[in-house]
Amino acid sequence: MRKSAIIAATTAFLLAMPASAEVVESSEHGFTTSDSAAIAAAPRQVWMALIKPGDWWADDHSWSGDASNMSLVPSAGGCFCEKIPGQGDIPLDGSARHAVVVQAIPDKSLRLRGGLGPLQGEPAEGVLTITLEPVDGGTLVEWTYKVGGPMSFEIDMISAAVDGVMSQQLRGLQAHLGALDTDGGGEGD
Numbered sequence: 001m002r003k004s005a006i007i008a009a010t011t012a013f014l015l016a017m018p019a020s021a022e023v024v025e026s027s028e029h030g031f032t033t034s035d036s037a038a039i040a041a042a043p044r045q046v047w048m049a050l051i052k053p054g055d056w057w058a059d060d061h062s063w064s065g066d067a068s069n070m071s072l073v074p075s076a077g078g079c080f081c082e083k084i085p086g087q088g089d090i091p092l093d094g095s096a097r098h099a100v101v102v103q104a105i106p107d108k109s110l111r112l113r114g115g116l117g118p119l120q121g122e123p124a125e126g127v128l129t130i131t132l133e134p135v136d137g138g139t140l141v142e143w144t145y146k147v148g149g150p151m152s153f154e155i156d157m158i159s160a161a162v163d164g165v166m167s168q169q170l171r172g173l174q175a176h177l178g179a180l181d182t183d184g185g186g187e188g189d
Contacts, residue, residue, distance in 0.1 A: 021167045023159045030124065030148030031159035035167045038180035040138045043107040047132060049177055050110060053080065056176035058168055061117065063096045074104040080112055096120075099128065108132055115147070117165060118158070124149035128166075138180035143170045 021035030039046055049056060051074040057067040062082055069083040078101035084094035099114030112128045119126055126147040133140045145166050151158065 021163060023163050026155055026159050028155060030146070031155055031162070032144065032146045033159065033163040033166050034142070034144045035163075035170050036140060036142045037170050037174040038135065038138060038140050038182045039174050040178040040180040043132045043134050043139045046139045046141060046173075046177060047107045047110075049173060050130065050132075053169075056169075056172040058172055061165055061169070070098075072101070074101060074106070074110065076101060076103065078104065080114070099126075102127075116145075117162070118153070119147060119151065119162070122149075122151040122153070124151040135180070135182075141170065141173065143167075 021033065023031055024034045025032040041049070051072050053072055054068040054070040057070055059065055059067045061067075062070060064082055064084045069085065070081070071083075072078065072080045079097055080099040080101065082096045082098060084096060086092045086094070097114065098116055098120070099112035101110070102113050103109060103111035109132065110130045113125065114120070114128075115122055115124055115126050116128070124147055126145055128143070128145045130144075131142045133142070143166060145162065147159075147162065
C-alpha cells in the first residue's frame, strides 16, 4: 500500500473514530497509548478469550477483512498471526505476523512485540502489554502500547489513530465477555 493511501486511510479513520482513551506520552521518537476496561468475567475467562483474538478483534482491522483468520500462540516466541485466504486468480493463501509474544503469564499478563496495522511497514517497533487484575465481580484489563523508532507518519496523527484502534480492540474484548458496571456508568471503566 502506498504511503499516500495509508495516510488517507488513517485520516479517514481518525475522523470516523469516537473519542478513545488517551495518548499518555508523545515525542518525536514515539508515543504510548493506554486504556483500561472492567470486564464481567474472571481472569481465566478473560485470558482464554484474549488468546483467541479472532473471536473479538474488529474485522476492519485485519489484513484479510475477517478477524476469524487471526490466531495467537500464548508462549514466548508465539505468533499473533493471520491467515490471508487466496482469492480469484491467486488461490494460494497468504499470511501476516502482527506481533510476536515475548511474555505470557496465564491469567495475569500478555506482552507482544510488533508494529500493528500501518506500523508494520515502518522501522518503528511497538510493545503491547496487557495485564489482568482480579477485581470484585470480574477483571480489570490494562492495555498499553508503546511505539518508538523511525516512522514516516506525523506522530500526532498516527498516535491518535493507533490509540483509537487499540481502544476499539479492548472494547471488542469487553463486549465479547461483558462490561463490569463498576460505577453505574454502563461501559465498565
